[in-house]
Amino acid sequence: MPKNEKISKSVIRRLPRYYRFLGELLSEGVTRISSGGLAERMNVTASQIRQDLNCFGGFGQQGYGYVVADLRDEIGSILGVNEHNGAVLIGAGNLGRALAVHLDYGKYGCRLVGIFDENEGLAGIKLGDLTVMPMSELDSFCTKNKPTIAILCIPKSAAPEVCPRLAKLGVKAFWNFSHYDIVNLSDIEGVVVENVHLGDSLMALCYGLNNRSE
Ligand code: NAI
Numbered sequence: 001m002p003k004n005e006k007i008s009k010s011v012i013r014r015l016p017r018y019y020r021f022l023g024e025l026l027s028e029g030v031t032r033i034s035s036g037g038l039a040e041r042m043n044v045t046a047s048q049i050r051q052d053l054n055c056f057g058g059f060g061q062q063g064y065g066y067v068v069a070d071l072r073d074e075i076g077s078i079l080g081v082n083e084h085n086g087a088v089l090i091g092a093g094n095l096g097r098a099l100a101v102h103l104d105y106g107k108y109g110c111r112l113v114g115i116f117d118e119n120e121g122l123a124g125i126k127l128g129d130l131t132v133m134p135m136s137e138l139d140s141f142c143t144k145n146k147p148t149i150a151i152l153c154i155p156k157s158a159a160p161e162v163c164p165r166l167a168k169l170g171v172k173a174f175w176n177f178s179h180y181d182i183v184n185l186s187d188i189e190g191v192v193v194e195n196v197h198l199g200d201s202l203m204a205l206c207y208g209l210n211n212r213s214e
Contacts, residue, residue: 007055007078014052015075017042022072034065083109087149088142088171090162092117092125092132095177096153100127110149114141118158142169152178167191 039046123134150171159180182193
């Protein structure tokens with residue numbers, strides 16, 4: 001399917017979950033599933049699934065359901081999981097090290113190509129297949145390797161200087177753990193930002209805990 005601007009953001013947000021569940025079904029040998037079956041498995045309504053999947057073409061057939069592999073491939077191609085977008089990780093502290101080592105970037109359409117930290121004492125440390133580089137090498141590295149994604153694992157106070165620098169070096173997408181609000185940075189235009197706040201998710205959990213029905 002061609003890139004479709006009309007798919008709503010809320011549908012796009014749900015696609016990774018479909019992709020994950022369909023992958024699990026495939027690994028269990030399930031080749032075909034009805035919207036009802038998928039709904040039960042995912043704990044959502046069948047009509048939500050039909051509505052979501054109708055946004056990008058009629059994959060299901062009435063009375064036949066969805067071909068799991070085809071649907072997963074289609075969703076994967078919408079999400080771009082077969083792309084090889086180069087990513088640099090900035091900040092090789094506790095969080096940065098965990099993200100560098102524990103995420104299988106290739107599964108998500110991304111390739112971690114460089115890790116940087118301003119603490120020159122960390123330069124040379126091996127994290128997975130990569131070696132931490134000093135920030136003094138960032139410009140030449142980006143000019144040569146042209147990463148389009150930056151994973152920000154730096155303190156909030158460091159981000160206002162680092163973000164525009166990365167944008168000028170061609171970075172177009174920020175996976176932002178820094179708690180800095182990149183949205184308000186007026187000189188970065190045409191970039192996409194995904195802000196991650198694990199604490200928000202924990203607060204939602206605590207809300208659920210405190211407001212659960214007995
Ligand atoms: P950390 O202190 O272990 O690591 C931060 C690293 O960033 C250090 O190695 C430091 O040398 C480096 N750094 C600082 N300024 C830099 C700059 N200008 N350029 C390049 N590197 C720079 O901290 P930790 O625990 O890894 O957390 C990193 C950030 O992520 C913190 O600001 C923390 O608040 C935030 N965080 C966010 C979470 C989220 O859900 N969004 C979850 C956990 C942490």
